[in-house]
Amino acid sequence: MITLCGFGLSNYYNKVKLALLEKGIPFQEELCMTGSSDESVLSASPLGKVPFIRTEQGGLCESQAILDYLEAAYPAVPLLPQDPWQRAKVHELVTFVDLHLELVARELYAQAFFGGKVDETTQARVRKLLTKNIAGFKRLAKFSPYLAGEHFTQADCAAWVSLPLVAMASKIVLGEDLLVAGGIDWKPYVALVGQRPSAQKVTADRKADQERAAAAKKPG
Numbered sequence: 001m002i003t004l005c006g007f008g009l010s011n012y013y014n015k016v017k018l019a020l021l022e023k024g025i026p027f028q029e030e031l032c033m034t035g036s037s038d039e040s041v042l043s044a045s046p047l048g049k050v051p052f053i054r055t056e057q058g059g060l061c062e063s064q065a066i067l068d069y070l071e072a073a074y075p076a077v078p079l080l081p082q083d084p085w086q087r088a089k090v091h092e093l094v095t096f097v098d099l100h101l102e103l104v105a106r107e108l109y110a111q112a113f114f115g116g117k118v119d120e121t122t123q124a125r126v127r128k129l130l131t132k133n134i135a136g137f138k139r140l141a142k143f144s145p146y147l148a149g150e151h152f153t154q155a156d157c158a159a160w161v162s163l164p165l166v167a168m169a170s171k172i173v174l175g176e177d178l179l180v181a182g183g184i185d186w187k188p189y190v191a192l193v194g195q196r197p198s199a200q201k202v203t204a205d206r207k208a209d210q211e212r213a214a215a216a217k218k219p220g
Ligand SMILES: N[C@@H](CCC(=O)N[C@@H](CS)C(=O)NCC(=O)O)C(=O)O
Pocket: 009, 010, 011, 012, 013, 034, 035, 047, 048, 049, 050, 051, 061, 062, 063, 064, 098
């Protein structure tokens, strides 16, 4: 059986978990935090990032590589169109979400979510780049009702977990939800996907992890 390693507060962990649940693939979860120097982690995820999976064939990291493996190995419930062009268009959207939106907004997370500080120069650079990238994303994303069109795809696994973080981080640190400012009304989309049983399970597990983490921090 596949073992999904990581933790429920990680958006990339939840991207993979959502795909596993959508596709009805049996899996178990193993709690694993980032930055491990444990050989059993680094042999599967050499940079110590989560998520990664353990399979009978070995370990595999990078959420998109994992999604593509799952798609090829478990084709019964597809999260990619059959048509090569439409497939590539879904991958294009995933790249925009993961690389051009989330990875850029990630520079704000220290201040947005972890009590740190992001300097003014970085803030200005992130604002400029995110504004440009969001305008590009807007040209590609269909939201009709799913990101790539009529069907739920890998692009929704990526977007559903990351668009709220891009919005929140920019609102908290830069004073403006740059997705909304760029004309992307992400809330109804996130609510729509959030109604899916797979998404409800991911949300419930994430909240339980959040509560556990908060309880662990409390003195006494
Ligand atoms: N490109 C990676 C990104 C994964 C990632 O950045 N995960 C975060 C947790 S949400 C992490 O492991 N951060 C620790 C680090 O970057 O060292 C993927 O798609 O799996």
